[in-house]
Amino acid sequence: MSTAPALSVDxxxxxxxxxxxxVRALDNVSFSVAKGETIAIVGESGSGKSxxxxxxxxxxxxxxxxxxxxxxxxxxxxxxxxPRQLADVRGRQIAMIFQNPRTALNPIRQVGRQIADVLIRHxxxxxxxxxxAAVEMLRAVGIxxxxxxxxxxxxxxxxxxxxxxxIAIALAAKPSLLIAxxxxxxxxxxxxxxxxxxxxxxxxxLGMATIFITHDLALAGQRAARIVVMxxxxxxxxxxxxxxxxxxxxxxTAELIAATPDSAANLEDLAAIPGSLPDLRRADLPPCxxxxxxxxxxxxxxQPLPRAEAFSGHFVACWNPLPEQALSAPKVSAA
Amino acid sequence: xxxxxxxxxxxKTFTAxxxxxxxxxxxxxxxxxxxxxxxxxxxxDVSFVIGKGETVGLVGExxxxxxxxxxxxxxxxxxSDGTITLGSRxxxxxxxxxxxxxxxxxxxxxxxxxxxxxxxxxxxxxAAIADPLRRLRKLRGKALRERVETVARQCGxxxxxxxxxxxxxxxxxxARVGIARAIAVEPDLLVLDEPTAALDVSVQVVILQLLQRxxxxxxxxxxxVSHDLSVVRLLCDRVLVMYLGKIVESGPAADVFAHPLHPYxxxxxxxxxxxxxxxxxxLRLSGEPMSPIDPxxxxxxxxxxxxxxxxxxxxxxxxxxxxxERHVACHFAEEFLTRP
Numbered sequence: 001m002s003t004a005p006a007l008s009v010d011x012x013x014x015x016x017x018x019x020x021x022x023v024r025a026l027d028n029v030s031f032s033v034a035k036g037e038t039i040a041i042v043g044e045s046g047s048g049k050s051x052x053x054x055x056x057x058x059x060x061x062x063x064x065x066x067x068x069x070x071x072x073x074x075x076x077x078x079x080x081x082x083p084r085q086l087a088d089v090r091g092r093q094i095a096m097i098f099q100n101p102r103t104a105l106n107p108i109r110q111v112g113r114q115i116a117d118v119l120i121r122h123x124x125x126x127x128x129x130x131x132x133a134a135v136e137m138l139r140a141v142g143i144x145x146x147x148x149x150x151x152x153x154x155x156x157x158x159x160x161x162x163x164x165x166x167i168a169i170a171l172a173a174k175p176s177l178l179i180a181x182x183x184x185x186x187x188x189x190x191x192x193x194x195x196x197x198x199x200x201x202x203x204x205x206l207g208m209a210t211i212f213i214t215h216d217l218a219l220a221g222q223r224a225a226r227i228v229v230m231x232x233x234x235x236x237x238x239x240x241x242x243x244x245x246x247x248x249x250x251x252x253t254a255e256l257i258a259a260t261p262d263s264a265a266n267l268e269d270l271a272a273i274p275g276s277l278p279d280l281r282r283a284d285l286p287p288c289x290x291x292x293x294x295x296x297x298x299x300x301x302x303q304p305l306p307r308a309e310a311f312s313g314h315f316v317a318c319w320n321p322l323p324e325q326a327l328s329a330p331k332v333s334a335a
Numbered sequence: 336x337x338x339x340x341x342x343x344x345x346x347k348t349f350t351a352x353x354x355x356x357x358x359x360x361x362x363x364x365x366x367x368x369x370x371x372x373x374x375x376x377x378x379x380d381v382s383f384v385i386g387k388g389e390t391v392g393l394v395g396e397x398x399x400x401x402x403x404x405x406x407x408x409x410x411x412x413x414x415s416d417g418t419i420t421l422g423s424r425x426x427x428x429x430x431x432x433x434x435x436x437x438x439x440x441x442x443x444x445x446x447x448x449x450x451x452x453x454x455x456x457x458x459x460x461x462a463a464i465a466d467p468l469r470r471l472r473k474l475r476g477k478a479l480r481e482r483v484e485t486v487a488r489q490c491g492x493x494x495x496x497x498x499x500x501x502x503x504x505x506x507x508x509x510a511r512v513g514i515a516r517a518i519a520v521e522p523d524l525l526v527l528d529e530p531t532a533a534l535d536v537s538v539q540v541v542i543l544q545l546l547q548r549x550x551x552x553x554x555x556x557x558x559x560v561s562h563d564l565s566v567v568r569l570l571c572d573r574v575l576v577m578y579l580g581k582i583v584e585s586g587p588a589a590d591v592f593a594h595p596l597h598p599y600x601x602x603x604x605x606x607x608x609x610x611x612x613x614x615x616x617x618l619r620l621s622g623e624p625m626s627p628i629d630p631x632x633x634x635x636x637x638x639x640x641x642x643x644x645x646x647x648x649x650x651x652x653x654x655x656x657x658x659x660e661r662h663v664a665c666h667f668a669e670e671f672l673t674r675p
Contacts, residue, residue: 044535044536044537045535144622158623159397160623161623188396188397188562189396189562189564189603189606189607190396190602190603190606190619190620191396192606193605193606193619194619194620194621197619215535215536216608217536217610218565218607218608218609218610219608221608221610222608222609223608245610245611255537256536256537257610259536259537259539259540260536260565260610261536261539261540261543261563261565261566261568261569262565262607262608262609262610263610263611264569266569267543267544267547267569267570268544270540270543270544270569271540272537272538272540272541272544273537273540276505
């Protein structure tokens with residue numbers, strides 16, 4: 001794995017104007033992906049995972065606005081790029097897999113044609129050769145009888161197959177960065193495993209960097225080399241997967257792990273996370289957006305968050321993190 | 336353990352040539368009767384019991400017939416064949432329309448998947464919880480108000496939220512409304528259809544613990560439908576694994592997940608991502624399940640996707656056989672049983 005980052009996001013801030021005030025959805029989000037690396041962004045709903053992806057792709061809702069930050073993708077800053085530059089990069093070099101393939105695919109266009117569209121626009125394939133190339137793409141994502149399936153409409157296929165088509169579309173132009181926004185939510189676990197294997201295998205084959213967005217900590221741990229934990233629009237912790245699970249340092253990460261059903265032997269051992277996300281419209285948001293729920297809160301938490309990254313690549317945005325090599329997983333009180 | 340509900344040889348088929356369209360109309364008109372039309376075997380010869388105070392998990396992939404089975408045993412739809420015995424009463428012969436006004440209607444209640452979708456958007460939380468009490472308990476006025484408030488308190492729903500509409504509530508609060516509405520009439524059996532699927536992990540924990548506490552307090556039995564095996568493992572005493580309308584494996588939840596016997600269960604367990612498990616086995620299912628429309632009764636439903644599939648699977652449907660506390664429907668169950 002080379003160390004040159006495929007994408008480096010620095011200080012990304014996004015605001016949404018709403019009738020009830022300005023929602024500061026992302027605040028100072030920074031992370032990077034190396035070439036060929038798979039990272040996962042995890043967090044609960046409302047933590048800003050998807051907004052991050054949309055901001056990078058330049059497909060934010062019109063009410064949303066990037067107020068600060070840089071996202072260096074090669075020589076291009078994705079956040080200040082012109083629409084024309086972005087249109088050129090999207091699909092060709094950066095591709096995205098959306099959450100719900102049934103709504104993301106065009107319902108009245110045969111799937112083979114939808115793949116051919118991308119190939120013609122971005123893949124240097126002639127109009128004549130495109131249909132055959134689309135069938136090849138379908139074969140590559142493991143659809144049996146691809147020639148017949150290319151003529152099918154999305155509603156004629158199962159959820160797993162639609163997701164395979166989405167993957168075929170995303171990978172048609174052999175991008176160098178893939179953003180997968182909850183690619184397996186709503187699929188069965190058996191299908192999920194197959195789809196994740198497929199994304200992993202193809203990413204390895206094409207040497208793609210992958211940003212994998214999910215709320216499932218266990219799935220992220222299984223598939224990603226590094227994990228970015230988000231809470232209320234902040235990146236609270238970034239670390240390689242194994243150390244993150246073994247010794248989470250941010251209190252929120254620790255509680256998230258303790259709340260995952262897989263981590264406990266019985267229901268009583270599962271820890272709930274007290275409180276809820278802060279209202280991001282508030283003017284007096286504390287610098288640490290977790291501080292109001294945090295069991296380890298100190299007076300020092302009122303100052304701006306630390307931004308230093310440890311030598312090991314373990315980043316924690318916390319003034320009172322859990323000790324670096326805690327002997328056992330921290331016990332958090334159940335509410 | 337005394338038996339609360341006994342399901343015996345339950346089947347539900349749907350006629351496949353239903354619906355609108357000239358071709359479907361043509362087929363119905365000239366088929367010579369509904370028995371000649373192709374049928375979807377959604378639930379096929381399913382038998383099991385739920386004991387008093389027991390939590391039974393029902394797992395399987397989408398389209399395997401979980402929801403049809405649940406809707407049949409809660410008597411929301413009519414069954415094609417078989418019996419449903421609640422206590423000493425046989426319920427399958429009553430049509431769902433008649434059962435809706437039956438005195439035992441209150442004994443089986445259901446919590447639906449997403450309370451945001453399943454609670455009438457024009458009902459406040461109070462009205463939603465009061466509705467079954469009004470219809471089944473005939474409560475009115477002060478008695479009704481008191482009962483709703485008691486149940487809301489038991490479910491951890493603050494009383495000031497009772498005047499709100501579903502869209503004004505958070506996911507966790509909506510889940511509580513769904514649960515409160517179901518337990519308001521004091522059922523013996525609560526059927527939970529993926530009650531936490533729409534929730535974040537932190538909220539999911541709270542709801543699962545609430546369910547556990549309610550079950551103890553009111554001595555209810557649960558049938559817990561889920562595709563999240565790690566949740567089923569935590570909550571359930573016994574688990575039923577369904578594949579294409581049939582139960583392929585059942586047994587104590589811990590045993591089934593630690594040592595699955597049916598190849599489908601093995602694939603299902605292998606597919607669940609684990610937090611502290613880096614060495615994941617790559618047992619993967621290929622292909623799609625076979626069509627549930629008139630499947631060959633002499634071929635194992637899992638044949639074709641099964642990694643162990645062999646000659647006997649093509650010529651006879653494996654019966655659900657008993658091994659101690661467990662039941663497995665596979666010709667090669669012994670082989671998996673002796674494997675460490």
